[in-house]
Amino acid sequence: MRTTLDTSRKPSLFTRWSQTAMAVCLGVMAVSVFVNVVLRYGFGSGIAASEELSRLLFVWMVFIGATAAYPAGEHMAFTSLVAGLHKHPQLMMALTLLIRCLVVLACSLIGWGAWQQVVVGLDSYSVVLRYPTALLPLPALLCALAIGLMALIELVKRTPLDLGHGTDVE
Numbered sequence: 001m002r003t004t005l006d007t008s009r010k011p012s013l014f015t016r017w018s019q020t021a022m023a024v025c026l027g028v029m030a031v032s033v034f035v036n037v038v039l040r041y042g043f044g045s046g047i048a049a050s051e052e053l054s055r056l057l058f059v060w061m062v063f064i065g066a067t068a069a070y071p072a073g074e075h076m077a078f079t080s081l082v083a084g085l086h087k088h089p090q091l092m093m094a095l096t097l098l099i100r101c102l103v104v105l106a107c108s109l110i111g112w113g114a115w116q117q118v119v120v121g122l123d124s125y126s127v128v129l130r131y132p133t134a135l136l137p138l139p140a141l142l143c144a145l146a147i148g149l150m151a152l153i154e155l156v157k158r159t160p161l162d163l164g165h166g167t168d169v170e
Contacts, residue, residue: 111144
């Protein structure tokens with residue numbers, strides 16, 4: 001059984017913002033690396049800041065994408081298990097509550113670890129660009145807070161599990 005997504009709906013402001021932010025990160029990374037490669041191989045010199053900038057933007061892009069993927073149901077899921085449980089609403093609700101509790105727990109652990117890294121990075125700076133190294137773990141903290149909050153709201157509201165896409169059962 002295969003269903004398709006409803007593409008007629010207008011994307012939310014959060015979706016548009018996150019897609020724009022990821023596109024900007026990817027565009028700046030691509031231009032920076034391309035210019036650095038041309039300078040290095042064509043002229044024997046490069047831009048030292050290119051690697052640091054690309055690394056920082058890549059980390060931010062990944063966590064922006066992870067945050068945007070959660071409400072859309074685009075994270076990895078066991079869709080065949082969920083599809084089989086739709087016939088048992090009580091079990092499905094119990095599994096949904098367990099999944100949401102585990103998501104909140106995982107976000108708490110990731111957020112706590114990221115917070116510790118942010119605090120450590122406040123007093124140190126990157127070698128070339130001199131930005132505070134706290135900017136590298138900061139998107140992990142923000143992502144954990146955002147996903148944890150969304151999962152907590154879904155847990156309190158007892159929102160049914162919706163993966164945002166059709167299930168493929170073979």
